[in-house]
Amino acid sequence: MNRNEAFLHLNDPLPADIARRKDMGDLTGAIRLIDQRLEQCRQPLLAPRLEAERLRLSRLPGDYPYSRKEALAMIRAEWPQCTEDQFDALVDGGRIDWRMIDGELRCHERFLESLRIYPKEAPGLKQEETDNTLRDQVLARMEEAGELTARITLRASIRALVPVEGREVQAWLPIPAACPQQSEIRILECTPGGVAAPEHAPQRTMWWRTQGMDRFTVTYSYLFRARYVDPRTLPLDPVQPTFDLEEQAPHIVFTPYLRALAAEICRGCSTPAEKARAIYDYVTGQVDYRYQPAYLQLDCIADQCAKTLRGDCGVFALLFITLCRIAGIPARWQSGLAVRPDGVGPHDWAMFYLAPHGWLWADCSYGSSARRNMENVRRRHYFGSLDPWRMVANSAFQAPLTPPMSGWRQDPYDNQVGELMVDGRGLDAPEREWSQELLDFTLLEQED
Known part of the structure; x- marks a missing residue:
């Protein structure tokens, strides 16, 4: 079984003792109990659920790195007047996402960015900067013409941040898929050895299997037609x-x-x-x-x-x-x-x-x-309607890659930035870096 299929079992309830450990923030204790059950091999039908939960628990601290004290200090660096009660109100009001980890409230890595969206509730923080003038102009033009088409060229890359010398490396980078909006899809350049998935693959990628290579790149172009x-x-x-x-x-x-x-x-x-x-x-x-x-x-x-x-x-x-x-x-x-x-x-x-x-x-x-x-x-x-500012790579949620990735995916549900696997082990977010560069964006004139 592709081990990422274990995430299909997340709605199966955890054993009560493991669930209690997780709920109280005792991640170490929950992982210990999971390991014991997996080693005993007495409940094979439960194994996928336990394996998925073990991965979740091991990665959770990376998503919630800040203690309450650290988070409040980050807010006060911009908003010195923020009180303990105001911080608690933001937590209780759902503006700050948190988890209990080792008995301590920990805040989401992007909690400050979330707060910037709501200046009335966090008035001392620098507000999120939004200028929708260009977007509104494009949408108005699209509504008047009935559709807009853009010619777009992008370069995507992904790089391993762990040693890969002498090791097998596999990489998957998303590329445009065939869909109602996209046409004239062309792979212009890629790291040698890349294999493109079929155009209708539910999560379309360029795939490599190499020895000792740590960086992979693909450049592609396509037409995106947005109709109103x-x-x-x-x-x-x-x-x-x-x-x-x-x-x-x-x-x-x-x-x-x-x-x-x-x-x-x-x-x-x-x-x-x-x-x-x-x-x-x-x-x-x-x-x-x-x-x-x-x-x-x-x-x-x-x-x-x-x-x-x-x-x-x-x-x-x-x-x-x-x-x-x-x-x-x-x-x-x-x-x-x-x-x-x-x-x-x-x-x-x-x-x-x-x-x-x-x-x-x-x-x-x-x-x-x-x-x-x-x-x-x-x-x-x-x-x-949408807008002409898109690249569609995925038409299904929780679909396999081509070929399927045998190691744990960083994102088992979607594929927007790519995946890396070294000697059969999927790399987590801190072990890799990715980029997407826009090389050309041209709105085409409508034909009479």
């Missing part, structure tokens, strides 16, 4: 499709809470388009952005997002997908990169299907950001 659609204006077929409506444990799960929530959100809606819009409005209107730990640390992502009302782009997407599927609307994952002319970075969003028009898009993360800034035109745009 307002789902509220579309005539629909009386019979809608029944594909992409299933659960996908452990994160797209129809829990009792989500079933009840979907019924409440969609009450009074008569068409799939109305239901999808109501779900989009709920997610973008109620869920606030907060940087997340590695997704392997999260339990039943859609359900927990609905209950905490906190998430990042992928968490938003999974909640939207799950609620749509419960409501009978086909929905699926799509991810890769946000490719603005001034920067490139990982991003996730969702797709939903309305017959006879096919797949449409919902970027709930960008919609929530627009709501936060009281920019409803942009919020409306991202229900049904």
Whole structure:
């Protein structure tokens, strides 16, 4: 079995003694009990769940490196007036993500970046700088023309930070996949020996197997076509499709809470388009952005997002997908990169299907950001449409790479920045570095 399939078992409850150790922050004790059970080999059906949990616990301190004292000092370096009570209010209000580790509250590595998004609650911190002038211009141009197409050239790289001399190294870097938005995909240059996965691979990559090589690079170009659609204006077929409506444990799960929530959100809606819009409005209107730990640390992502009302782009997407599927609307994952002319970075969003028009898009993360800034035109745009600033590499969540990676993946769910494996062991985040460089971005003129 591909060991990353162990993460399919995260919804299986842990043995009570291990769960208690984990809940009290005794990671060392929980790992000790896991090791004992794995060594005894008496419960083989439980082994995948235990192995996945052991990896999570071993990586958890890296996601939550700051003690309460350290986190408060970091805040006070910019906001000296911040009191203990104000810090506690930020924690209790869900603005600061935390875990108990070795009996101590530890804060998420990007907690300060999360706080900057909410200046009313953290008024002494430097605010997140956002200038959506160019974005709004592009979206307006797209809506007027009906679509925009960009020619994009990117260079991606990944490098091992551990010794690799005399060792087998395998690398996977995401590359553009065939999908409704992308065409004319070309690999322009790559580290020798690279093998491209089929264009329709669910998580498409360039793959290498080498001896002693520590750095891998691929340069590619493609056309990205973003069309504008307002789902509220579309005539629909009386019979809608029944594909992409299933659960996908452990994160797209129809829990009792989500079933009840979907019924409440969609009450009074008569068409799939109305239901999808109501779900989009709920997610973008109620869920606030907060940087997340590695997704392997999260339990039943859609359900927990609905209950905490906190998430990042992928968490938003999974909640939207799950609620749509419960409501009978086909929905699926799509991810890769946000490719603005001034920067490139990982991003996730969702797709939903309305017959006879096919797949449409919902970027709930960008919609929530627009709501936060009281920019409803942009919020409306991202229900049904995207923008030309994208690279799609992945069409499925928790899909295998090509060929499958036998060692633990750094991200067993998505692939936006790449994976590395040395002598069969997957490298964790601190053991590697990656980059994505935009070489060319050109918006093409529309043909008459």
